[in-house]
Amino acid sequence: MEDILKVAMPKGRIYKQAAKLFHKAGLPIPEDLEEGRRLIIPVPEARMEFILAKPVDVPTYVEYGVADIGVVGKDVLMEENRNVYELLDLGIARCRMSVIGLPDWKPVINPRVATKYPNVASQYFREQGQQVEVIKLNGSIELAPLIGLADRIVDMVETGQTLKENGLVEQEEIFQITSRLIANRVSYRMKNDSIQRLCDMLQAVLPVAGKI
Amino acid sequence: MSKPKVFEKPVGVKDYLPEAVTKLRNIEFRVLACMERWGYTQIITPTLEYYDTVGVASSTEDKKLFKLLDRKGNTLVLRSEMTAPIARVASSLLREYAFPLRLSYHSNVFRAIEEEAGRDSEFFQTGVELIGDASSEADAEVVALAIASLQAAGVGTFKIALGHVGFLNGLFQETLEGRLGDQQTLKEHLLNRDYVGYREAIQALALPEEVERELIGVLRLRGGDEICAQARMVSQHPIAQDAIRHLCEVWDVLKAYGVSEHVVIDLTMIGDFSYYTGMTFEGYAAELGFPVCSGGRYDNLLSQFGRPAPATGFALKTNRILEVIGKETVDQPARVLIAYDAEHREEALKRAIGTRESGSAAVITQLVTDKAAWTEALHKRDDGQYELQGAVYKEIINLIR
Numbered sequence: 001m002e003d004i005l006k007v008a009m010p011k012g013r014i015y016k017q018a019a020k021l022f023h024k025a026g027l028p029i030p031e032d033l034e035e036g037r038r039l040i041i042p043v044p045e046a047r048m049e050f051i052l053a054k055p056v057d058v059p060t061y062v063e064y065g066v067a068d069i070g071v072v073g074k075d076v077l078m079e080e081n082r083n084v085y086e087l088l089d090l091g092i093a094r095c096r097m098s099v100i101g102l103p104d105w106k107p108v109i110n111p112r113v114a115t116k117y118p119n120v121a122s123q124y125f126r127e128q129g130q131q132v133e134v135i136k137l138n139g140s141i142e143l144a145p146l147i148g149l150a151d152r153i154v155d156m157v158e159t160g161q162t163l164k165e166n167g168l169v170e171q172e173e174i175f176q177i178t179s180r181l182i183a184n185r186v187s188y189r190m191k192n193d194s195i196q197r198l199c200d201m202l203q204a205v206l207p208v209a210g211k212i
Numbered sequence: 213m214s215k216p217k218v219f220e221k222p223v224g225v226k227d228y229l230p231e232a233v234t235k236l237r238n239i240e241f242r243v244l245a246c247m248e249r250w251g252y253t254q255i256i257t258p259t260l261e262y263y264d265t266v267g268v269a270s271s272t273e274d275k276k277l278f279k280l281l282d283r284k285g286n287t288l289v290l291r292s293e294m295t296a297p298i299a300r301v302a303s304s305l306l307r308e309y310a311f312p313l314r315l316s317y318h319s320n321v322f323r324a325i326e327e328e329a330g331r332d333s334e335f336f337q338t339g340v341e342l343i344g345d346a347s348s349e350a351d352a353e354v355v356a357l358a359i360a361s362l363q364a365a366g367v368g369t370f371k372i373a374l375g376h377v378g379f380l381n382g383l384f385q386e387t388l389e390g391r392l393g394d395q396q397t398l399k400e401h402l403l404n405r406d407y408v409g410y411r412e413a414i415q416a417l418a419l420p421e422e423v424e425r426e427l428i429g430v431l432r433l434r435g436g437d438e439i440c441a442q443a444r445m446v447s448q449h450p451i452a453q454d455a456i457r458h459l460c461e462v463w464d465v466l467k468a469y470g471v472s473e474h475v476v477i478d479l480t481m482i483g484d485f486s487y488y489t490g491m492t493f494e495g496y497a498a499e500l501g502f503p504v505c506s507g508g509r510y511d512n513l514l515s516q517f518g519r520p521a522p523a524t525g526f527a528l529k530t531n532r533i534l535e536v537i538g539k540e541t542v543d544q545p546a547r548v549l550i551a552y553d554a555e556h557r558e559e560a561l562k563r564a565i566g567t568r569e570s571g572s573a574a575v576i577t578q579l580v581t582d583k584a585a586w587t588e589a590l591h592k593r594d595d596g597q598y599e600l601q602g603a604v605y606k607e608i609i610n611l612i613r
Contacts, residue, residue, distance in 0.1 A: 003498075065501015085405040089412075180408055186496040186503065189373050189476065192434065 005048045005194045008062055008070035010055035014179050017092040018071045025201040047194070059084055059182060068187035069195060074177045075156055079117045085188050087199055088181040091207055095158040097174040099124075102145050102167070105152065114144035115154040124154070124174050142166045224325060224333025234542050236336070236534055239365045240318050243338045243528060246364035250357050252316035252340045257297040259320075263287035269516045270296040271487040276323045278333075290322035295525060296513065298341050303517035311344020311521060318530070332531065339507070339527035343514065346522035348458050351491045351509060352465030358495060358505055358526045359471045365528065366537045369498040372474055375481035376459045376491050379443060382452025383430065387423050398427075402482055407431055433479040437463050437472075443479055455490075462491060483508050493526070497536045504532045546606040549598070550577045551586065556611040563609060573606070583612050 009015055019031045027046050041050040051067050058072040059082035069087075075097055077086065097120060099113075111132040115121045118136045125132045135150055142162060144150040156177065157163065157170055181202065183195055221227070228236060244254060260280075261267060264287070267277055272292035280288050291297055294317045302313055318338040325331045340357060342350050355372060362370050380402070384395040394417060401410035414427050426446060433439050433446075440460040444453070459477065466472045483492040483506070492508030507526025514521045548567050552560035557579070564575045580586045590608070591599045598605045 063501065083405070086408045089408045184501050185405070186501055189371055189478070189494075189496045190369075190498055192476075 003191065004042075004044075005069065005191060005198070006051060006067045007048055008051045008053050008058045008067035008072075010058050010070075010072060010179075011052050012055065014055060014071065014073060014093045015052075018090065018179060021090060021092055021202065021205065024205040027198075027201065056080065062182050062184050065184045065186055067184070068191055069181060069183045069198070071179055072182055073179050074175070075117065075120070077180060077182070078175070079119050081119065083185065085183040085185065086180050087183055087188075087195075088202060088206070090179045090181055090202065093177070093179045095156050095177045097154065097177060098157045098170045099152055099154055099172045099174065100142075100145075100157070100163060100168050101152040101171050103169050105145075105171070108151050111152065112150040113152050113154055114141055114150035116141060117154055120174065121154040142168060222333070224331065226332060226334070231542065231544070232534065232538070234544065235538055235540075236530065238542065239530055239533055239537070240336070240338055242364045242366070243361045243530075244316060244318055246361050247316040247338075247340055247357065250314075250340075250353075250360070252314040252357075254316045254318070255298065255301065256317070256319070257291070257294065257301060259291060260288045261291055261297060261300075263289045265517070266291065266296045266300055269299065269513060271510075272323060276325060278322050278324050291319070292323050293321050294319050294337060294339060294527065295341060295510065299343075299513045299523070300517050302341075302343050302521070302523075303514055303519035307519060312350070313343040314340065315343070316340045336530035337527040338530050339505075339525060341523060341525035343523040344521045345524075346511065348461035348491075349465055350522075351458075351524050352462045352469065354507060354524050354526055355462065355466060355475065355491075355493055356469040356471055358493070358507060358528070359474050361528055362495060362497075362505065362533075365530075365533050366540070367497050367504065367533060370474065370495055370504065371476060372493055372495050373476050373478040373481050374459065374462065374491065374493045375478050375483075376455040377482055377488050378455025378458070378490060379447070379452050379479050380430070380482060382449035382455060383427070383447040385451065386447050386449035387419070387427060388417075399482070402480060431480055433477075435476060437467075437477070439477040439479065459491065487513075491524070495528075497533070500532060500536050502529075502532055504529050504536065544604075546573055547604070548573045548575050548607045548609060549600065549605040550575060550609045550611065551580050552577065552611040553580055553583070553613070556613070560609075560611050563611070576603075576605075580612050586612075 009018060016031065019029050022029045023031060028043055029050060030041065039052045043050065051061065053061055055072060056076050058070040059077060059080045061067040062070040062084050063082040071090065073093060111130065112135060113121050113125065113132045114135045114137050116137060118134045121134050137144065141153045141155045144153050145168065146166060154174065160170065163170060181199065188195060263279060267289040270292055277292055278290040282288055298315055298317065306313060316339065318336070320334055321337050322334050325333055340354065342354055355374065359372060380399065384398060388394050397413050398410060401413055411428055414424055433443055437460065440456055440463065443456045463472060463477065466475055481492065481494060487510055488508040489511040490509030493506065494503045495505035497504045505526055505528045509524040511522040514523055550560050550563055560577050564577050567573050567575045589600055593599055598608050
């Protein structure tokens with residue numbers, strides 16, 4: 001018998017959607033945890049243990065093997081560039097990474113880009129053949145062009161409502177984002193049966209596009 | 213960066229204290245002894261090599277090499293692995309020695325790696341190279357020896373995943389004939405372990421449904437020898453067929469060794485395509501997030517040093533193994549303390565020589581000037597040993613009158 005599967009789940013926005021999906025697949029994970037303060041939730045009947053983590057830390061837990069698998073957004077995966085298996089596109093928490101600016105934006109000599117995703121932004125502009133100065137911010141990225149800290153920003157766009165309210169426009173889409181199921185390199189081999197079983201259960205309830 | 217504080221050392225390097233060193237040496241000693249019993253003899257190569265020879269030939273990415281300049285301005289590297297240096301020796305100093313060569317090593321190697329805990333810039337590798345034998349028997353010998361070495365090191369639960377670069381090479385050449393860019397994209401997705409990206413890339417290629425299903429189905433080719441039979445049906449390309457035949461032979465030999473229970477075949481596991489030319493494998497231990505050994509066949513390396521020959525080998529990541537079995541306690545050598553005053557110095561030193569000659573015990577002698585304070589500081593423990601200023605002794609010889 002294989003050991004208990006440790007699953008790193010992102011707290012916040014993605015959690016509810018992921019929990020719903022796990023439920024649909026027949027995995028008895030509590031759907032409402034946000035009020036509780038517990039960070040480790042054992043689900044012995046499914047031989048699983050859920051670890052609640054800050055989304056950006058999920059790939060780190062999985063890479064180091066303290067969690068066998070995890071659920072995380074593609075945005076975090078692209079930014080963190082961790083050495084993990086990306087097994088499944090869960091198709092939830094859909095949004096996009098975009099370049100955003102003021103409507104009257106014009107190219108400047110020394111462009112500055114503010115973002116929570118410095119690696120994603122640097123790589124993207126390099127591929128476009130542009131050298132930009134990247135400024136890392138931790139929140140309220142939309143402020144940067146409004147107050148003149150940067151002339152553009154790179155950020156996640158879900159509905160575009162925040163942008164509209166702040167008078168900003170989406171210039172280019174960099175990539176589409178959905179949540180992914182990731183696995184540790186060793187766990188994927190040592191606990192392959194349980195991980196494959198979980199994958200199959202999740203795949204069975206996913207829209208056709210993500211299926212093998 | 214500000215000037216380093218006196219306790220700091222460069223990022224990625226480590227100190228090992230006596231207890232850890234004892235464990236590390238135990239692992240190293242047991243593994244090298246095991247390799248010796250399999251007919252492998254140990255060699256030592258220098259820490260520094262030329263960038264243009266060993267540096268360029270090694271499988272390590274250029275940006276991960278530590279580079280420095282010698283007095284004449286030649287670029288040197290700190291060795292990043294042992295396979296390329298051994299290929300150099302096999303092609304030069306050992307040129308007159310007939311193949312096959314069986315060589316082992318234990319060595320520190322260096323990689324310039326991002327600043328992050330858990331990724332060492334200097335670490336230990338214990339491994340073997342079997343040079344001059346292209347057979348599947350040779351590949352199986354190396355895998356079986358890796359298993360024996362892990363057992364010798366004391367790793368209880370582990371698995372070896374076995375793959376072959378030829379299978380995907382053949383399959384991609386067959387299904388995506390002439391489309392080198394697309395083949396490369398798919399390989400990169402697999403190399404980055406990005407199965408989602410792999411599936412998306414295949415769907416974007418707009419291939420016939422059957423081919424698409426076949427390529428995506430590859431992600432499930434994992435398991436025992438039944439996988440060989442399945443894989444044979446997947447691609448008729450001669451390169452893929454050869455690869456599978458070779459892998460089945462390796463599996464049969466491993467079965468004859470009686471170790472196939474530790475091995476799974478995984479055709480999605482691919483090493484660096486530009487370096488490995490045949491079978492590749494990786495070893496995993498329970499309770500550790502990183503692989504503990506890796507290896508494979510590299511038939512193109514030796515020709516870069518002027519003595520073309522097939523070769524296969526593996527390296528154990530000795531300090532990862534230390535993490536797996538490091539929780540076990542080890543017995544430190546028992547020590548005897550000889551306490552004496554000035555008048556008994558000669559007698560004390562004589563007794564010390566006698567104790568040392570008797571073998572196992574390490575001896576500490578201590579000149580005592582304040583007898584009362586010394587007696588006060590000495591504690592006899594419940595287990596019959598003695599404790600003095602934090603150190604433990606199995607016996608006290610008291611020559612103080």
